[in-house]
Amino acid sequence: MDIDYAADYLHFDNVSSHIENDSHLLADDDALLLAGATRTGLTYLYTVTVIASVVGNGAVITVFTCGKRQQSDLSAFLVNLAVADLIMATFCMPFTFSEIMYNTWMFPAVLCPLVLFLQIVSVSASVYTLMMIGVDRVLAVKFPLRRRVTKTRRKTMIALIWTLAGALSLVQLVVGRVKTYYGPDGAVIVRDCNEMWPAPYLVYRRLFTVVVLMLGYVVPLCILAVAYWHIGRVLWSCNAEHVTSDCDKHYPIKAKRS
Numbered sequence: 001m002d003i004d005y006a007a008d009y010l011h012f013d014n015v016s017s018h019i020e021n022d023s024h025l026l027a028d029d030d031a032l033l034l035a036g037a038t039r040t041g042l043t044y045l046y047t048v049t050v051i052a053s054v055v056g057n058g059a060v061i062t063v064f065t066c067g068k069r070q071q072s073d074l075s076a077f078l079v080n081l082a083v084a085d086l087i088m089a090t091f092c093m094p095f096t097f098s099e100i101m102y103n104t105w106m107f108p109a110v111l112c113p114l115v116l117f118l119q120i121v122s123v124s125a126s127v128y129t130l131m132m133i134g135v136d137r138v139l140a141v142k143f144p145l146r147r148r149v150t151k152t153r154r155k156t157m158i159a160l161i162w163t164l165a166g167a168l169s170l171v172q173l174v175v176g177r178v179k180t181y182y183g184p185d186g187a188v189i190v191r192d193c194n195e196m197w198p199a200p201y202l203v204y205r206r207l208f209t210v211v212v213l214m215l216g217y218v219v220p221l222c223i224l225a226v227a228y229w230h231i232g233r234v235l236w237s238c239n240a241e242h243v244t245s246d247c248d249k250h251y252p253i254k255a256k257r258s
Contacts, residue, residue, distance in 0.1 A: 053089035113176030
């Protein structure tokens with residue numbers, strides 16, 4: 001085990017000091033784990049949440065995929081949103097919960113980078129899907145008489161969503177690793193699934209955090225804000241007492257009838 005490399009991970013500074021100086025505290029399960037009753041209650045609550053998420057999103061996918069009456073311009077985006085949430089509920093939530101509850105990674109090491117990857121993929125796919133829905137709504141308001149999204153274009157947009165989400169998350173497959181920490185007697189104290197960046201660790205990690213924040217939150221939020229501001233502006237002009245030139249341009253049929 002590379003002690004110097006492990007010391008760079010601030011998350012485990014306290015653990016390392018306990019291993020060296022107060023190993024008897026680490027041997028005490030009560031120092032690391034939640035109380036039994038609390039752990040049991042949270043386990044039941046988390047299980048219900050995961051089951052509800054899987055069943056609910058599975059139902060959404062089934063209805064919009066198999067129900068002919070439910071087909072609309074937004075059906076593909078809603079199914080895509082449900083798929084992203086389903087990935088989170090199935091491949092991310094159980095692993096994260098168990099690591100938090102038991103303070104260690106209990107699964108094969110090969111699953112660690114995959115779980116970290118899918119966490120960002122699912123969240124990013126959800127955000128980008130909502131962004132695409134906002135853009136689609138702008139087109140619906142701006143060009144109400146045109147067919148906005150063909151099947152081919154819709155598939156392209158969904159492929160773009162997952163491509164962007166995967167590209168943003170790809171680095172997790174490289175840096176995601178399981179680190180094992182041992183006690184003085186050689187027994188395993190804790191296994192941590194985390195990002196193992198090269199030195200300087202903090203610089204790379206903070207840079208990646210900023211990139212994810214900008215591309216996964218700030219930029220989509222700005223696009224959605226502009227999109228819905230434009231929608232509100234057009235609808236407000238059309239709901240005014242007199243039909244304005246904006247409304248004439250976007251809704252010519254309504255203007256003629258007026």
